[in-house]
Amino acid sequence: MNVTAESIKKRLVYGASYNTDPANLAAGKALNFASGASIQRPEVRSISVLPATQRFQDEVGLFGAENHFVKIDLNIIGDVVNVCYEEEDWFCGNINPNLETADENDFLAAVFETPELPTVNTFEDATYTDNDLPDVGANQGYISIELINNKTGNHFNDSWLDARLYSITREEHPFLKMYVQNNSCFYIGFHARNTKRLGYDVSCVIGREYRGLDSIENSQLVMKTQ
Numbered sequence: 001m002n003v004t005a006e007s008i009k010k011r012l013v014y015g016a017s018y019n020t021d022p023a024n025l026a027a028g029k030a031l032n033f034a035s036g037a038s039i040q041r042p043e044v045r046s047i048s049v050l051p052a053t054q055r056f057q058d059e060v061g062l063f064g065a066e067n068h069f070v071k072i073d074l075n076i077i078g079d080v081v082n083v084c085y086e087e088e089d090w091f092c093g094n095i096n097p098n099l100e101t102a103d104e105n106d107f108l109a110a111v112f113e114t115p116e117l118p119t120v121n122t123f124e125d126a127t128y129t130d131n132d133l134p135d136v137g138a139n140q141g142y143i144s145i146e147l148i149n150n151k152t153g154n155h156f157n158d159s160w161l162d163a164r165l166y167s168i169t170r171e172e173h174p175f176l177k178m179y180v181q182n183n184s185c186f187y188i189g190f191h192a193r194n195t196k197r198l199g200y201d202v203s204c205v206i207g208r209e210y211r212g213l214d215s216i217e218n219s220q221l222v223m224k225t226q
Contacts, residue, residue, distance in 0.1 A: 145177065164189045170187060
């Protein structure tokens with residue numbers, strides 16, 4: 001039975017009004033006014049640039065809303081990456097075409113150019129890009145997600161609150177790290193185990209790594225879309 005729907009029906013019959021005080025939504029059976037109180041109706045954020053860190057600082061508690069869920073939608077495009085991801089067995093090179101260097105001894109300063117050159121034997125012309133997602137195969141790229149509990153400095157408070165990751169299918173993930181595809185989504189849940197309001201300080205680091213499926217050693221960390 002949907003408790004919220006039943007509560008609304010009773011209030012309509014008796015003509016009572018709602019108490020929309022965020023600290024008393026659960027006690028007043030008015031969670032429909034709470035933001036992200038259920039994983040079916042979460043707070044939604046969108047990420048399009050890597051890497052990104054989302055920081056969450058708020059309060060959650062039984063008489064407000066004992067749970068708070070955030071849905072992170074990922075829509076990562078290759079040309080909006082602010083870091084160089086190293087492919088397996090390769091290291092990122094750094095080239096600064098605007099750097100002016102002086103001649104030294106008998107060596108002249110190099111000049112950086114990007115002409116289009118024909119293929120010679122089996123060697124193709126190199127492509128220069130500032131930062132881009134590495135080519136790991138179609139639908140094989142996975143972004144790392146790390147949940148870090150910064151805590152509030154009060155261990156009595158922190159011991160009563162949990163932060164968890166959830167997959168695209170809304171299933172709880174057993175680890176604080178996962179890998180998801182760049183066109184997928186995931187959920188973060190904050191859960192209070194005490195009747196009082198509990199402060200929290202949690203960071204979610206998105207995109208510290210970008211890896212091919214075959215290069216991820218622990219398959220339990222991989223969240224597939226299907």
